[in-house]
Amino acid sequence: MSKNVVRTVKIEHVVEECKNVKTLNFSVDPKNNNYISPRPGQFIMVWVPGVDEIPISLSHYDSKGNWSITVKKVGECTKALLDLNVGDYIGIRGPFGNGFELPPEKCKEVFIIAGGIGLAPLRPLILELKENHHPFKLVIGIKTRDEMIFKEFCKNFPEDNVSNFYCTDDGSYALKGLASDIFTEILKDYPRERTKNLLVYTCGPEKMMFKIFKTCERYGIPLQASLERIMRCGCGLCGLCVLDPLGLLTCTDGPVFDSEILRKVDDFGRFKRDFTGKKVLI
Ligand SMILES: Cc1cc2nc3c(=O)[nH]c(=O)nc-3n(C[C@H](O)[C@H](O)[C@H](O)COP(=O)(O)OP(=O)(O)OC[C@H]3O[C@@H](n4cnc5c(N)ncnc54)[C@H](O)[C@@H]3O)c2cc1C
Numbered sequence: 001m002s003k004n005v006v007r008t009v010k011i012e013h014v015v016e017e018c019k020n021v022k023t024l025n026f027s028v029d030p031k032n033n034n035y036i037s038p039r040p041g042q043f044i045m046v047w048v049p050g051v052d053e054i055p056i057s058l059s060h061y062d063s064k065g066n067w068s069i070t071v072k073k074v075g076e077c078t079k080a081l082l083d084l085n086v087g088d089y090i091g092i093r094g095p096f097g098n099g100f101e102l103p104p105e106k107c108k109e110v111f112i113i114a115g116g117i118g119l120a121p122l123r124p125l126i127l128e129l130k131e132n133h134h135p136f137k138l139v140i141g142i143k144t145r146d147e148m149i150f151k152e153f154c155k156n157f158p159e160d161n162v163s164n165f166y167c168t169d170d171g172s173y174a175l176k177g178l179a180s181d182i183f184t185e186i187l188k189d190y191p192r193e194r195t196k197n198l199l200v201y202t203c204g205p206e207k208m209m210f211k212i213f214k215t216c217e218r219y220g221i222p223l224q225a226s227l228e229r230i231m232r233c234g235c236g237l238c239g240l241c242v243l244d245p246l247g248l249l250t251c252t253d254g255p256v257f258d259s260e261i262l263r264k265v266d267d268f269g270r271f272k273r274d275f276t277g278k279k280v281l282i
Contacts, residue, residue, distance in 0.1 A: 004235060005034045006047060006091040009067075011084055017149035020073040021117065022082050023059060026090070030065040036095060037063075040102075040125035041203075041226055041256050044069070044094035045234040048084075052077035055231050055251070057121035058095060059150075070120040070149065096234045097255050100125050100201055100224055103134060108197040110136040113179050113212055115204020119149060121226050121255075122203050130162070137186070139165045141179025141204065145172040179204065180211035187219060195219045202226070206282050210269025213262055225262060226255045229272050240277060243267050 013025040028035060038061045046069065047053040054077045060068035071081045084090065103110055110129060114122050119140055129136050142148060145168055154164065166174035167182045175182055187195065200216050202209050203226040216223045229241035229250040241250035243265045248254065262268050271279045 047091035118204030
C-alpha cells in the first residue's frame with residue numbers, strides 16, 4: 001500500500017458553496033490496494049494536470065470511498081480547480097498528515113472554532129463527534145454573510161448537545177466580531193470547574209488560531225490546531241513546511257499540533273517559509 005501513488009479521479013458532483021468556494025466530489029475505490037481510510041483533519045495532494053499540485057484537506061469521506069474537497073480560490077491552481085466541471089479529472093495522492101485526535105474519555109465538552117475555509121478540514125471531525133454523540137460547541141467566523149459555506153450541513157445545528165455560534169467581522173450575520181473574541185466571551189461565563197474538562201479544535205487564519213491558543217493557555221485548556229504551510233511534496237521531502245526550532249514538518253508531523261508542541265514552536269503565529277524557503281512574516 002502506498003499513499004504516494006497518484007490516482008486519477010473523475011469529478012462527479014460540484015457544489016458552489018459561495019463566491020470563490022466550491023466543493024468537488026469524487027470517488028476512490030476502497031478495495032484498491034493503495035486505498036487508505038482517511039482520518040478527520042488529513043489532507044491530500046491534488047494535481048491539476050498542466051497547472052500544479054497543492055495540498056487540500058478532505059472535507060468529507062465515507063466508507064464507500066466518496067471523498068470531497070472544498071477549495072477557496074486564492075491563486076492559479078485553486079482557480080483551475082474551481083474551473084473544473086463534472087466529468088473532468090484530477091490526480092490525487094494521500095491521505096497525508098496526522099489529523100485530529102478524537103477527545104479522550106474525560107473530556108466532557110469540545111469547542112470547534114473555524115475561521116473561513118478552515119471549516120473544511122473540521123467537517124469530518126464534526127461528523128465523527130456527532131456520530132459518537134459527543135457534545136460540542138461550534139464557533140464559525142467569517143468576514144461577511146456571503147462567505148458562509150456548508151449551509152445545509154450547518155442548518156442541522158443546533159441539536160441536543162450541539163450549539164452553534166456564527167460570527168461575522170462586519171456584523172452582517174449573527175454575532176459581530178472575530179471568532180477568537182467570541183470564544184473568549186463565551187468562556188467568561190464558564191465556571192472554572194467546567195473549563196477543566198474542555199478541549200478546543202481549531203483551523204483558520206493562523207493569527208486567529210494564535211489568539212485562541214493564548215486564551216486556552218490562560219484557562220489551561222488543551223488545544224489542537226491545524227496549521228497551513230507551503231508544501232510541495234506532502235510527504236517530508238521538500239522541507240518547506242518546517243517549523244522552527246523543533247524541525248517538525250507540517251506535512252508529516254502535522255498539520256495538526258497540540259498545545260504541548262505549539263508552546264515550543266517559535267514560528268507559530270509569527271513566521272512561515274515562502275517558496276524559496278525564506279522565512280517571512282505570517
Ligand atoms: C495541509 C493543508 C491543507 C489545506 N487545505 C485547504 C482546503 O481544504 N481548502 C483550501 O481552499 N485550501 C487549503 N489549503 C491551502 C491551499 O493549499 C492553498 O490555497 C493553495 O495551495 C494555493 O495555491 P494556488 O496556486 O491557487 O495559489 P498561489 O497563487 O500559488 O498562492 C497563493 C497563496 O497560497 C498559498 N500556497 C500556494 N501554494 C501552496 C502550497 N503548495 N502549499 C501550501 N500553500 C500554498 C501561499 O500562501 C500563497 O501565497 C491547505 C493547505 C495546507 C498546507
